[in-house]
Amino acid sequence: MTTTAATTATPPVDPLLERVRAGREFGPNVHSTLDVLQVLYDRILRITPTTVDDPDRDRFLLSKGHAVAGYWAVLAARGFIPADWLDDQGGPASRLGDHPDRLLVPGVEIGSGSLGHGLGLGVGTALGLRAQGLTDPRVYVLLGDAELDEGSNHEAIAYAGATGLASLTAIVVDNSSATHGWPGGIATRFTVNGWTAATVDGRDHDALHTALTGQDEHRPHVVVAVVESGE
Amino acid sequence: MRDTFVDTTTDLLAEDPRTALVLADISADAFAPAARRHPDRVLNVGIREQLMIGVAGGLALTGLRPVVHSYAPFLVERAYEQIKLDLDHQGVGAVLVSVGASYDRAAAGRTHLCPADVSLIDTLHGWTVRVPGHPAEVPALLRTAVDGDGSAYLRLSTLRNDVPHGGDGALVVVRDAGPGTPLLVAVGPTLDAALAAVADLPVTVAYTNRPRPFDTAGLRALAGEAVILVEPYLAGTSTRVLSAALADRPHRLLALGVGREDLRRYGTADDHTRWHGLDPAGVRRSVVGFLRPAPVG
Incomplete structure (x- = not known):
């Protein structure tokens, strides 16, 4: 189930991202992920700073944990963490590292950084919610196209498809960074295993919203968000 | 099991x-x-x-x-x-x-x-x-x-002792040879072979099925100068734990277990127990060597 978040004014993300950046050069992965994160937190996820421990909340699992700068900025903009935390990211007293730690940051569902762990954790989370009769929450896992190189993802893709794990949505930000590419497209890796899939412009917020609400009730869903290489 | x-x-x-x-x-x-x-x-x-x-x-x-x-x-x-x-x-x-x-x-x-x-x-x-x-x-x-x-x-494991030994993880004394005698700690299914190995030796034998956290208080209460550890996994796995527990005392430690080498041999589990020196004869050989008085001079 998804609902559109209330359109109350939230601080713009860009100045907060600049605050995290603090003059450093950011890699393309930061910017390629930002639009998806904004659409998720603005229009898709049923999570607020007051429901981070609610069993009935949606779960968002950032599997590509290095895409963290935009994540911190969005979490600050939505009030999950104080904006002051952004100023010392990676510092000895900071809760915000170069990868997220769920025990240090409110609203962070998993600690990630080593690629290929989020989808398996997401499958387990979806199964755990189902086993407890929690049918409303949806589990969203954000990955990168290069992250799909890790074989652990393909264990999860095959199993979730075979068992029709319908409460799971994977989002793959495709900035063509996988060394050997994905001939035939990323979505086919999922659809051949029984997932539904939508491939959209990763900068187009309305297209992302449509794709992120395009699941059916029987199968897991993947959204491939394509951004230009090097963005 | x-x-x-x-x-x-x-x-x-x-x-x-x-x-x-x-x-x-x-x-x-x-x-x-x-x-x-x-x-x-x-x-x-x-x-x-x-x-x-x-x-x-x-x-x-x-x-x-x-x-x-x-x-x-x-x-x-x-x-x-x-x-x-x-x-x-x-x-x-x-x-x-x-x-x-x-x-x-x-x-x-x-x-x-x-x-x-x-x-x-x-x-x-x-x-x-x-x-x-x-x-x-x-x-x-x-x-x-x-x-x-x-x-x-x-x-x-399919390997087992003849009878169960209970306990909450604390060391259980299975054979008491008296104060100050060498202490042998057997973990899990190694117990019967260890008991047989030292049957005619003045060695106290204790058992645990919970190597972590290791019962260091029980160890300190039972251990004299010589301690022998028999584990069914890699030899020396618990050496650091026992050494730390006894760091303030003069002691000697013999740690028996499975070797690291790929033996490239098949056979049965009992064969491997023997090849790794964890059968009664193998344990006895190691213990006797360990307890033999050092040559004088």
Whole structure:
């Protein structure tokens, strides 16, 4: 189930991202992920700073944990963490590292950084919610196209498809960074295993919203968000 | 032990809706009745060990208590990073239950041997490790592990002692040779061979089926100058724990266990026990050598 978040004014993300950046050069992965994160937190996820421990909340699992700068900025903009935390990211007293730690940051569902762990954790989370009769929450896992190189993802893709794990949505930000590419497209890796899939412009917020609400009730869903290489 | 584990886990699934079981095909047939009764909590992911641990981590994140079971090398060695990150780093726990280690299926060769499992688990923080020496010890150990919140490793084997020895993990004195005599600590299924090895020697023998956390208080109460450790996994696995526990005392330590070399031999588990010097004759040979007075001059 998804609902559109209330359109109350939230601080713009860009100045907060600049605050995290603090003059450093950011890699393309930061910017390629930002639009998806904004659409998720603005229009898709049923999570607020007051429901981070609610069993009935949606779960968002950032599997590509290095895409963290935009994540911190969005979490600050939505009030999950104080904006002051952004100023010392990676510092000895900071809760915000170069990868997220769920025990240090409110609203962070998993600690990630080593690629290929989020989808398996997401499958387990979806199964755990189902086993407890929690049918409303949806589990969203954000990955990168290069992250799909890790074989652990393909264990999860095959199993979730075979068992029709319908409460799971994977989002793959495709900035063509996988060394050997994905001939035939990323979505086919999922659809051949029984997932539904939508491939959209990763900068187009309305297209992302449509794709992120395009699941059916029987199968897991993947959204491939394509951004230009090097963005 | 595996049958006892299956029965107890099947009971736990019925008793507590928080309990879940994650499999990777191994033992799936034995759990088929439980899977029919609890299809949402008995989850066989197929031959996918990384996913098996990842799923356990996800289940635990939602508040369930996962029991995860497979053959030892596939459960612990193949999915080690998932154990480290999908359980420990997420701040959640699971009960890992292995079969097969160290060399139960010796004829299967190196791919199915796993003497390093406890060493690997021992690189992590805060795990309880339980190594039953008899099938009758399994139910209580499993229930204690599942009732807790932390992570536990339960190591089941086809090797066993003739009779069970209870206890809550504290060292149990099985043979008391008097104060000041050398202390032999046998872990799990090594006990009977150790007892036979020192039957005519003045050696006190204590037993534990819980090497982590090791009963260091019990060790300090029982140990004299000479301590012998017999473990059914890699030799020396517990050396650092015992050395730290006795650091303020002059002591000598002999640590027996499975060697690191790939022997490239098949045979039976009993053959491997003998080749690694863990049969009564082998243990006796090592102990006698260790206790022999050093040459004067």
